[in-house]
Amino acid sequence: MDEAHRVFEGLRRMKATRYSMSEREAWDAFVTDSKNGTFLFQRSYMDYHSDRFTDHSLLFHSDKGQLVAILPANERDETLLSHGGLTYGGVICDASMTTPVMLEVFGALFEYMRATGFSRLVYKTMPHIYHRHSAEEDRYALFRADARLFRRDVLSVIRSDARLPFQKRRSRKVAQAQKLGLVVETSSDLGAFWAILEENLLATHGVKPVHTLEEIELLRSRFPDHIKLHICRENDVVVAGVMMFNSSQVAHVQYISASARGREVGALDLLFATLIERDYATQAYFDFGISNEQDGQILNVGLVEQKEGFGARAVAHDYYELNLA
Known part of the structure; x- marks a missing residue:
């Protein structure tokens, strides 16, 4: 894994921060304008079961302060998980997202996880049928990080x-x-x-x-x-x-x-x-x-x-x- 992480070193700095209620309006607006978000990622849906999940969603800002991606997530012990209360998940982004920028997003994600004591990531992708524009940059980043495919469901x-x-x-x-x-x-x-x-x-x-x-x-x-x-x-x-x-x-x-x-x-x-x-x-x-x-x-x-x-x-x-x- 240390070797795989070197893939993300040297990329332009991007910062990951934990979501707070004060960012609800910005979060929801980003979901609305995204290329792969649905109503399940609106906070009024995500937060209805906040008593069952400890939310640890993330926002990713560029070095110029622009919000470029969000990750709906919850925490369990030392694991960061794509939100367990949602059918699908992964990084939500808009049409400006490119593959190199997604590598930066994952670099910021790994840096954040190491700094906050997370040792494991469980990542739930979003099936392509929900994409309004092609949005599988995250799958390439997962491949580059040597992530392991551990589950595959079949939608009909x-x-x-x-x-x-x-x-x-x-x-x-x-x-x-x-x-x-x-x-x-x-x-x-x-x-x-x-x-x-x-x-x-x-x-x-x-x-x-x-x-x-x-x-x-x-x-x-x-x-x-x-x-x-x-x-x-x-x-x-x-x-x-x-x-x-x-x-x-x-x-x-x-x-x-x-x-x-x-x-x-x-x-x-x-x-x-x-x-x-x-x-x-x-x-x-x-x-x-x-x-x-x-x-x-x-x-x-x-x-x-x-x-x-x-x-x-x-x-x-x-x-x-x-x-x-």
Whole structure:
């Protein structure tokens, strides 16, 4: 690692500093104008679970005092981590970022970590589908630092301008649900969906949703244009639902669940078909999320095949670690 760090020596000086609440306005403005930031990096999203994570986000300024990058992060013992409460992460930057400047950013990052007692970096990248301009300068910097790829998840993604046809099985289930008169609509009734979600997660995996009902209601109230619940109902009964996190070009499936009746009548098939073909047809990408467990080592084949039945295909989401000792 000492040898790898020599790559970053001799670069123009850049300074990394820890984020404080007084910089909230500058932080949020930078995210808004960035080439790879989404609403998840706004402080009103990041800070909702501040009781569970010790925030240690960083800002990077050039030697002229210009803010050139930010890193959403939290600390745990002697490890600095891409923020554990966010789906994706890494260095957020604007369109002026270049590869040499990113090397300077990482040089400042390593200097800061050594000075503040961090011995390990866990770095969560951002899948390219979220980039408004190409933004993989950080991956090159990680390579130059000899960072180790320790996790790779598979997102199932539909590219809207080149959609593949649905599998016949999925189309048959959609037709079944339509014939039974099931209705798809946007809903504000989070409670009915959350009851189905919690029951299924407990029965299948013995866990609860990452967000509590109160947390997701809070986040939706803060980001009503980005967080939406879509349900499928039979008469007046909710039989399936999908919670969507919608950024500028990616419609991301955050939560999926159906009741026993919903699974029987193809409610999720009709729901997904409607979201893909109608509600989010203008988004560049429709992201079903991952089908992995145990740091990407286990693939839930049944789940990924369901997603791929709608024409989704794989996009890699990588995680790296780096020991400074």
